[in-house]
Amino acid sequence: SCESPVPRxxxxxxxxxxxxxxxxxxxxxxxxxxxxxxxxxLALTGNWSNPLLRRHPENAFADRLLQVFDPKxxxxxxxxxxxx
Numbered sequence: 001s002c003e004s005p006v007p008r009x010x011x012x013x014x015x016x017x018x019x020x021x022x023x024x025x026x027x028x029x030x031x032x033x034x035x036x037x038x039x040x041x042l043a044l045t046g047n048w049s050n051p052l053l054r055r056h057p058e059n060a061f062a063d064r065l066l067q068v069f070d071p072k073x074x075x076x077x078x079x080x081x082x083x084x
Contacts, residue, residue, distance in 0.1 A: 021046065 007020040021030055027048060034041055034054045041053040066073075
């Protein structure tokens with residue numbers, strides 16, 4: 001078993017992890033871990049300066065659909081979002 005001071009649960013086939021980040025650990029440590037794994041996160045509770053931890057893709061849903069339905073990019077790139 002993997003010992004960790006951070007309680008966690010996994011769901012969605014291991015694609016989502018729910019963490020209870022301890023107050024005694026600095027938030028910067030979690031951001032370092034996320035950077036190493038190249039993963040974004042969303043803080044649901046606590047006092048975070050910004051609840052969106054790391055970069056979130058602008059159109060994550062469309063990107064995931066393209067990965068499934070056009071993994072080799074044969075139908076071109078997705079359209080960039082319009083700028084107002």
